Amino acid sequence: MKKYLFILLFLVTKSTFGQDLKLARKVIDTLTSPEMWGRGYTRDGMGKAANYISATFASYGLIPMDGKDFKQAFTYPANTFPGEMKLVLNGKPLVPGKDFLLSPESMGQQMEGGLTQKDSVTFINPEHRLLLLLKDKLTWSAAPTVADYTVIEVDHKAISDTPENIEINLENKFIPAFPAANICAMVKGTRNPDSILLITAHYDHLGSLGKDSYFPGANDNASGIALLLNLAKYYAMHPQPYTMAFICFAGEEIGLLGSKYFTEHPLIELNKIRFLINVDMVGTGENGITVVNATLHPKEFAIFQQINQEKQYLPKINSRGKAANSDHFFFTEKGVPAFFIYTQGGTAAYHDLNDQPKTLPLTSFENLFRLFVDFNTDLMK
Known part of the structure; x- marks a missing residue:
């Protein structure tokens, strides 16, 4: 029993x-x-x-x-980033989260222009205070502040050529x-x-x-x-x-x-x-x-x-x-x-x-x- x-x-x-x-x-x-x-x-x-x-x-x-x-x-x-999140690099649209991220403190902006290469992974547009970085892995976070610049991180596997031309419409909202x-x-x-x-x-x-x-x-x-x-x-x-x-x-x-x-x-x-x-x-x-x-x-x-x-x-x-x-x-x-x-x-x-x-x-x-x-x-x- x-x-x-x-x-x-x-x-x-x-x-x-x-x-x-x-x-x-x-x-x-x-x-x-x-x-x-x-x-x-x-x-x-x-x-x-x-x-x-x-x-x-x-x-x-x-x-x-x-x-x-x-x-x-x-x-x-x-x-926060509640709305538009458009990035076109060398004529190729990229997918937010999957192909690219914004650094969490980034300001939003809408622009179209060229990029200047600084090294193998760093590209800039000084006029728009824009920095683009090529990354092996995309890892995001959150920020309690908003900056006077925009940093875009791109998965290097998402593109096949050197970044030269960029078009963005990135919306942020600071609360x-x-x-x-x-x-x-x-x-x-x-x-x-x-x-x-x-x-x-x-x-x-x-x-x-x-x-x-x-x-x-x-x-x-x-x-x-x-x-x-x-x-x-x-x-x-x-x-x-x-x-x-x-x-x-x-x-x-x-x-x-x-x-x-x-x-x-x-x-x-x-x-x-x-x-x-x-x-x-x-x-x-x-x-x-x-x-x-x-x-x-x-x-x-x-x-x-x-x-x-x-x-x-x-x-x-x-x-x-x-x-x-x-x-x-x-x-x-x-x-x-x-x-x-x-x-x-x-x-x-x-x-x-x-x-x-x-x-x-x-x-x-x-x-x-x-x-x-x-x-x-x-x-x-």
């Missing part, structure tokens, strides 16, 4: 985690859909993503961190106070509600380059939000001794602005955070994970390693020191113990049109979920 009971429990456990993976796929597909338009600065992409996450927290039974609203509103400046919001929720602790374990991830991405091309951001960071929402659902169903808190940040891609704002206007007392885990780009895992701040918190990192050695969740856990490369950073600067975790291996798509859900393997997603649950359990002992 005990044998059959064990098998039944095993099957139930596998089924539960299988459902988690299905949920992850649904979240990632939703956040990367054309409706969300790259979760950025045009077509209300970031706002729609914020509404979706808020509604999801509510459906799971979490409560707002401030007791009133899941959204912590704030603003910041952003340079001095772009409205954004961090999405903040929690499950109250049953025994020690003033002790907090915090899971964070950013939900914003790069949005669009023009009216026809958007950046899906599947790994960066729909994958992190999918893991966070899975954990939120689990902890809503299984309240813990400590309060389990969750923050989905806006403004990460433009300079960690959401997490900076939260640490300057905290909705919880930062000194009550027992530990923070920030996840960003966790959609792969063939080669394990890397833990930023591992060297700052050797005791907690040893717990991570011990759990993984016993359970064999991941092929490898790499240790890394302090780095200002994601939303954990401003918490670290305020003295909050924190890890930033990302997976390794798999797709190499990053800040480009190829970061799509269909190429995201989610190799270690279920085991990373298990590792986080075990780690949090150990911290509450």
